[in-house]
Amino acid sequence: MEFGLSEDQQTLKKSAREFLEGEAGIALARRMLEHESGFEPSLWTHMAELGWMGIAIPESEGGLGLGMLELSLLLEEMGRVALPSPYFSTVALAVPVVASLADAATRSEVLGAVAAGERKLTLAYAEASGAFDPAAIEAAAQGSGDLWTVTGTKMFVPDAHLADQIVVLARTGVGVGAFLVQAADCEISQNESLDRTRRLGTVTLGGVAARPLGGEDAWAEIERALDRAAVGLAAEATGVADAVMSMSVAYAKERQQFGRAIGSFQAVSHTCADMLVAAESARSTTYYAAWAIDEGAPDAPRAAATAKAAATTGAMRVCEDGIQVHGGIGFTWEHDMHLWYRRAKLCELLLGPATVWRERIASLL
């Protein structure tokens, strides 16, 4: 047994932090708030050059052939700077569905293009009901063989306006399947998103041509692929929690009131101690879930649900407490606290809030 990260994994994490602090920092998230698309092409190119697009894509398809754990380390570092990038949507959300469902030819073509940094993807799941729930999917797929069309309206689709292709979850005659469509064939509008550094969109599909990924009743496989996306959100939330905790602790050491640092008041220092509990618990549950997925451990689905619920609610708590520790300044638009708060909220609610994932845990206990 070995409970820590390997040398290679530590190196990857460290170099990712240096790269992201140098190229982006939290400053990029702030710059992108009012930006038209919220996309920085040069950053995307640099990340692709580092091999990050294909980190969990097999070497035979042009990737680095690493796993969910390495991807989680990158996402954690991205969470630390609330990175505005369609990286999560492409690599953590859509790629797992393509990788686990598509036939060899489609896999090779799509994953190869992603690994080369030449294609951005996303996944369209929820609809007007607002629920991330297969039972609430009404978008309809019709066809046979390779000739399918999808009709419907998908909402809350991350980075839809940036995607080249969209994986759409749609109802067939027998169940829920996943279909790949060209973004250009769809009508896409940006939502006014809570997290403006990862904008959501509404995607309207009027009988657009769709390539089926996997069978007509593929929910069981889709659900396993979404476990990976859930761990991805947990990983980002871990980074958010770590950044906000560190910043709040630093502030508590420096901010003086009543002639002393506010961190010397136990009401504040005990809050900081609880932030550490939440941040470390987020990290531990995330790493374990990523490892369990990579190893195909029998408890991987439960571990993924545990990480999603624990890490994202933990990060929210850290952000709530972080604003409190900062006092009035933490509540202002000028302060960066709300950038992390919004990203944590996205991690918490995308793919369903903790109640949904806790029900999954309970069903697996």
Next chain:
Amino acid sequence: MDFRDTPEEASFRKEVRAWFQANLPEGWGSTSLYMESPDKRIEFLRDFQRKLYEGGWAGLSWPKEYGGRGATLIEQVIFSQEAARAKAPQPLGVIGLGMAGPTIIAHGTDEQKRRYLAKILSGEEIWCQGFSEPGSGSDLASLKATAVLDGDAYVVNGQKVWTSYAHIADWCILLARTDNTGPKHSGITYFLMDMHAPGVEVRPLRQITGDAQFNELFLTDVRIPKENILGEINDGWRIAMTTLLHERGTLGFALAVAGGVALDELVAFAKTAPRAGGGVAYDDPVVRQRIAKLHEEVQANLLNNYRALATMMKTGIPGPEGSLSKLMFSETNQELGKLAVEIAGGYGLLEAGERPDVARWQYAHLRARGNSIEAGTSEILRNIIAERVLGLPKHK
């Protein structure tokens, strides 16, 4: 990162598992952990420690030169996991094995090591811990028990409290004040006190559960020979920190594992206890949410401990994650007990009765109130995390 056993680890695990199977009574763990009377329980636990000793498992982490097993950290992890799986009880000499022994190994003279260590391992001598006083709980360094030199012995007077095992102990690791003139931390001396010495009076202290697991200790002109000082005179505070480090260190991982076992039992209970309106408690979505949240906490605590161990294996110093363990366990275990008693329905209003499987939860529920107080209150633990891990300024 790899949570699977290597072949060597798997074979060690097999050996440990087989040992527990062979040395715990038939059917152990499937029903109740309770013996008929406190005396019988003590007899059983004493016997269990003897078996551990004879099997070579007592003092698992102690160096071989002192009769321990010198087990690696991974072996200690595997042993803890298997002990939890077998629902093995703590050996009777847990204070000696986990606190007094390691402190004597770190600070004792050769003569002290020869005199005490072997009998701690065998369970022949049971130890208790005389640290807390009625006026000195979290503020331990304010302790008032005095030790005054008189010829070749120190004469001790004072009162200690919350002293687990004192009613059956042969020896006590005792803190007493030998100097009143300087700062409070610097006038304390660490003694090894014979519990059978004249002037030692033990009164059982009944706790919220109705049990008397711990005691008050009244010390009146107790003579402790000079050679029973551990370390130097007036250096007791520093030595006591070794003891507390071991208390929290060894405790943390075992508690995290125990939390998982308790949650498994709660799930099994919720799957059989009836729910108002039909079905079982586990059908209730609110119960399911609360249990899932407990699962997150139990897993997080366990995995935090693993990560702390990983750091310790590399650097020799445990990672900061470990200092969170007891704090997290206390809160989880209290919620667990509360939920169990709610699930029990009317039986949650009884302390005992015809359903020992339910009464076991009432006991756990009441006992859990002590978790956030014993071995460092949650407030003290948060101070430690804030000041020593996060580097926040000392509170005033």
